Amino acid sequence: MNSTRARLADQLVQVEQDLADLDDQVTAGEIDQATAGRLRETYEDEAARLQADLEVPDDGGVGQGRSRGRMIAGGVVLGVGTLVIVVAAVASLSGRTPGGNLTGGVASDVLVGEGVDLDEISNEEMEAVVAANPDVVAMRLALARRYFEAVDYGRALDHYMVILDGQGVESPEALANVGWMTAVSGRPDVGLSFVERALAIEPDYPQAYWYLGNIMVVLDDGIGAMEAFEVLLGYPDLPAEIETEAEAILADLRSRP
16 A cells, blocks of 8 residues: 555545544533534545555556545544644634724614623524624624634625625635635635635735645645745744644645655
């Protein structure tokens, strides 16, 4: 078994273990049933893709298998093994909402102004507010971020696209996260365009460089990936998980002929 297929097999074992752990996490109260259901669907889809890649003969479809292998091997880039980083470390990576405080209209000033703690407002309440006040960009952005960090990509995408298309706001966060979700869904080429738009608006956005580096690896652009990770590692106070993964990927890229 070559190294790529060995990594695919290892990743499949990890995904199967993640599936086995879900019920225990629900029982322990670590994950609710709804979130567990969404994660189970994601894991099962990834397991099916891994199995399909393993069944590709070494002498046929090698390019596709290698690209997919890089996407998922060892949880380094864009695969299910990276979900923990997406949910936790990436959330703290941005440090602040790029592009400033996005608000729109009087309703936004009242609902997300000083003294309002969004942590005390449920998703359902926020959904009702944005439905009744569609100009409230900041609350919609906060709601989309909640869904994104919970790996509820369907709902996150709905709200991010309202911001980008419906409200015409060039939000770097929305662009970058839509790019990441698109790449995870199997279209890294499309995801790349969103991430590049985010960086064109907010060049000082470390979270987008993390996405950019990973997507460049999948697209076999080693030079572009190295540049992105070098910029990322120049930022202070990166989450330990992100720093460790970025250093490992960069070292691997530099070691290639």
